[in-house]
Every structure is written in structure tokens, then in C-alpha cells.
Amino acid sequence: MQLFASRCKSERKTIGLVPTMGYLHSGHMSLVKNSKNISDYTVVSIFVNPTQFAPNEDYNQYPRDIERDVKLLFEQGVDAVFIPDPETIYPKNYQTYVEVENISKILEGKTRPIHFRGVATIVSILFNCVKPDYAFFGQKDAQQCAVIKQMVNDLKLDVEIKICPLIRENDGLALSSRNIFLSEQERKDALVLNKSLQTGKEFIGKGERKASIILKEMEKLIASISSSQLDYVQIVDVESYSVQEELKDGTEYYLLVACKIGKTRLIDNIIVKA
Secondary structure: OHHHHHHHHHOOOOEEEEEEOOOOOHHHHHHHHHHHHHOOEEEEEEOOOHHHOOOOOOOOOOOOOHHHHHHHHHHOOOOEEEOOOHHHHOOOOOOOOOOOOOOOOOOHHHHOOOHHHHHHHHHHHHHHHHOOOEEEEEHHHHHHHHHHHHHHHHHOOOOEEEEEOOOEOOOOOEOOHHHHHOOHHHHHHOHHHHHHHHHHHHHHHOOOOEHHHHHHHHHHHHHOOOOEEEEEEEEEEOOOOOEOOEOOOOOEEEEEEEEEEOOEEEEEEEEEEO
């Protein structure tokens, strides 16, 4: 991979990287499309990263279909697919991790304490392997995007992070590889995540600026679905990713929700301007 990247660089060509954990859907393909629009070469990595999963999480159950993924990617015209083995990325006696303070400790980081250390570590390794000029991430993983942007800024990495819009099913459910774990009824129940975000947006649109009031209405809607187990709803500033109590006119915010539907944990968000 590094030799391929070096050859691209010697030709003065740009590289776009789309890091994925595989089991690709149209959300991933939108990232590929964005990369192809501005990069000379597009590389997609497929790696289910063990260091971002806690022992009680679904690393072994995470859906995988490498053959299908590779076929899809070459149909989309990507230039290379990078599929390293876990033993190559984390050889015996591996000891080095990247930790982004503060921003990794709240929300997703509070629920999944080791998650963002694993994310920052694997993304920095992928950047060193692929040497991208651009790296493309989806807005659905908003906190992950914030962590990676912070890491790139802090470590002065020579890569531009591109955050691409969240892609939804026709009924509004955010695309996720984990959606396959939902039963037919749970699939319908899962629509409450987006509905709660739209409720929050409506309240902000009507002039409500107290986060506690907005979040209470969102929580109430989610609680009306019996299969739901709410983890959190929250409002954060888009730029700083800091939790907000009072919204300011003209500022952009993420409305965030994380919730289990049955046994499947889902996340969703929208950007709203107060």
C-alpha cells in the first residue's frame, strides 16, 4: 500500500481515502463518489478494527462480506482496495495508541470508553499506509469526525478531512451496516430516532433555545417505543462539539441520538441552525 501511494505521489497525483469496516452500503458509496470527484486516485480500506470494540461489543458479529464489497468498489471505479490483516496492523507486542482527550470522553466515549482510542489509532495507521491528501468520513458518525479532525489538527497531519452528508433510506432511517440485525418490527421502531431529531428541529424552528426543553420532548417520543432503550439525546456545537444548554441564534448545532432498538445500538443526527 505504501509503495502504491509513493508511486501516486511521484506522479504528483492526489489520493483520496475512504476508510470503512466493510459490509458496504450506499452511504459508503457516496463517500467514494465524493473522493472520485476531487482525487486523482481513490483508495478504500476495509478493516474491522478490533481496538475500537470493547469485550462486550459486537466485533465478532459485525457483518462482513469482503467479496461483495470488492466487487461493488471496482464497479464504482476505485483505484485500490486496502484490506490488511489484523496481525499486520497490530502485530505481537503492539504498544502504541493515539488518544484524543476531552472530546473522546463524552457521549459515545462515555458509553464506549475505549472506542475513540481505537478509532484514532487505526485512522492514524491508515493515514501512514495510504498517505492520502483527502480522507472522507460520513456525518452519521459525527463524534468520530470531530475526534479525527482534532487529531489531524493536533498532530499536524498533512491530510484534509472531508465530512460528507448522512445518507438515509427512503423512510428516513440512517443507513448503517448494523441495520441488518433489526427484525421487521424493530426496523419500523427504529424510525423513532429520526422522528425525535425532527421533533427537536421543529422546537428550535419555533424559537425554543433551552436545550433541556428540546431534549425532554425528544426523550418522550423515544420512550413511546417499547423496544427502545435510550442511551442519550444531546445538542452539541458543530464546531467545538461541546454540549450546549442554551442555543444561540445563527449558530449550527448537531442534534444527536443514540439508542438501542431491541439488541441493536443505533446512532443518528441532524445539523440544525438556531
